[in-house]
Amino acid sequence: METYEYDCVIVGGGPAGLVTARYISEAGFSVAVLERDREIGVPVLCGEGVSRNIDNLGVTERRDWVENEIVGARIFSPNGTMVKMSAERAGGETGYVIDRERFDKELARIAAKKGADIFVMCDAKKANVEGGEIREIEAKLDGKDVKFTGKIFVGADGVESKVGRWVDIDTRLKPKDIVSCYEYTLSDVECDKDYTDFFVGRSLAPGGYIWIFPKSDDTANVGIGVLASYSKSALAKQLLDKFIEKKDFLRKGKPVRKLAGAVPVALPIQSYRGNVVLVGDAARHTDPLTGGGIIHAVIGGRVAGETIARALREEKLSLLEEYEKGWREKIGKKLERNYKMKELASTFDDKTFDKLADSVKDINFEELSTRGLIKALVTKHPSLLFKLKSLIG
Ligand SMILES: Cc1cc2nc3c(=O)[nH]c(=O)nc-3n(C[C@H](O)[C@H](O)[C@H](O)COP(=O)(O)OP(=O)(O)OC[C@H]3O[C@@H](n4cnc5c(N)ncnc54)[C@H](O)[C@@H]3O)c2cc1C
Known part of the structure; x- marks a missing residue:
């Protein structure tokens, strides 16, 4: 079996894995990113809404992933009362509707430029673990069995993460901590491209909300998230279809993309053990209230990448605990507060x-x-x- 040797092996080529890879390779260490899909950024599983704070994180060079700049957000209660948060009021929280495929590809381009190797069509299947540390990962690359060895391994493998389980981190999610999502990209709709709209209500989207994120004045991502404890996943699509049917400006829209996926809305879990680090959705870093995870995947990815580089340089795995401290400092309080608010709102x-x-x-x-x-x-x-x-x- 062919064996590839790296300082660090990352499972998952989403924002968390790609940003982690970039900062490790920038520090001069060898990194492999294993992505089971055939293309980075595809399929898109995202509403593509992101706050303007993304600009302050310095993780992209090109800007062609910004599709639409949003002026404000509007929240509608069940009886139609609107709460408007203008750019001045909402500050950094209003943002962009992005082309997620381009965004992820930009992160990949930069990681590759810094020296990371990205393996697409590479499905990490299992790990050989000794003394609580991963020694190697067995994967299928282009249908062939291969192995990746490394000193440190990263689970950036999203909501269904397996990497944590390989070293006995409890990654299980309760139904009350998962949101089932369904989304259409609708063309030929009439939307106000200046606003992202959110519709809340127990009957409309139990434990979640419906969103309209305009990509232009005639195309929008229209999606729903429903707490799994309230529903079967099929219900999410049914409720969304019912909503669209009632809105004149959406009803005539033609779906040019359909997607279904899940978002963890849990408290963060233990994010490192032995020589393993979890980042992004795998570490449950998604905002439990909004379901937004791109920004946190990027923030956590940078802290992970920089900490792993230090641990490799000083040959001290114990330094990985700095990663947990680092992301907690930046997003820990917000995750805890928004988890409480989600529990209450549900x-x-x-x-x-x-x-x-x-x-x-x-x-x-x-x-x-x-x-x-x-x-x-x-x-x-x-x-x-x-x-x-x-x-x-
Ligand atoms: C319907 C929907 C709408 C959303 N809308 C928004 C939004 O508008 N704004 C926002 O900020 N967030 C949104 N999110 C959440 C956001 O998409 C995630 O938080 C974000 O993608 C997390 O990044 P990540 O890198 O941790 O994980 P991911 O982007 O999920 O990347 C994980 C990668 O790992 C790969 N992988 C998994 N297992 C393996 C394996 N064994 N071997 C190799 N590769 C593997 C997967 O193929 C995937 O590419 C949405 C999510 C969903 C499902």
Whole structure:
């Protein structure tokens, strides 16, 4: 069996794996990225919405992956009350609708330029583990059995991650911590290309929401996420079809792409053990409230790449614990807070969403802390106090 030798072997060629690879190769170490699909960035499994903060992370050089610049976000409660967050109010949280295939390919181009080897059609099948550390990974490359050896291994293999399990990290997800998604890219629709729209409600999308992310004024990603504990995955498509049927501006749209996938909306798990590091969706770094994971995959990927490079340079696996500290510093608090908010929001009925929207529709979000926001909510609707008190303090 042919054997490939690297300092670091990364399973998964999504944003997390590609950014990790880039920073390891930049430091002068050899890296292999194993991607089971035949092409980086394909198939797209994404709503393609990303915050403008992506610009501050410095992970791309070309900008051809930005398809549409968004002015603001609008959230609609079940009775149609709209909460508008303009660019000034929402700050970095408004963003872009991107071409995800181009974005991932740009990350791959840079990783390759820095020296990483990217193996597509390379499915990592199993690991040989000794003393809690991976020694080699057995993979199918172009249908042939091959092996990859390395000093450090990375699981950037997405929501269904296997790499963590190989070293006994508990990667199981409860149904209440997974969102089933379905999405159409619809052409020939009439949409307001300045806004991303979110529709919430227990009856509309239990435990999740429906999104309209415009790619242009006549094409949009229209998708739904539904908490798996509330539904079977088939329900997501049914609910989305029902929603589209009721909206005049969407009904005549023609699907040019359909996709189904899952998003972890869990608390992060242990992100390293022995010589193994988990990044991105594999580490459950997706935002539990929004389901957005691109930015966090990039942030975690950079911390992972830089830490792994140090561990290789100093030949000290114990340095990998710096990775856990590093990503927790950057996104840990946000993940925990948004997990609490997701847990709470998944209990709301339609009336509660309506009351919330009514309370916040005129608020300037920039000036308010979470505490201040909750105070404003309960002043207008005191009955919300009981529901929101777990978020105070
Ligand atoms: C329907 C949907 C809509 C979404 N919309 C948004 C959005 O609008 N904005 C946002 O920020 N996030 C969104 N997300 C989440 C976002 O796509 C993920 O958080 C992000 O892709 C995580 O990056 P990653 O690199 O960790 O994982 P992935 O992008 O999933 O990459 C993992 C890669 O590993 C490969 N792989 C898996 N197992 C193996 C193996 N054994 N061998 C080799 N390769 C393997 C896979 O083929 C895949 O390419 C959405 C997700 C879904 C499903």
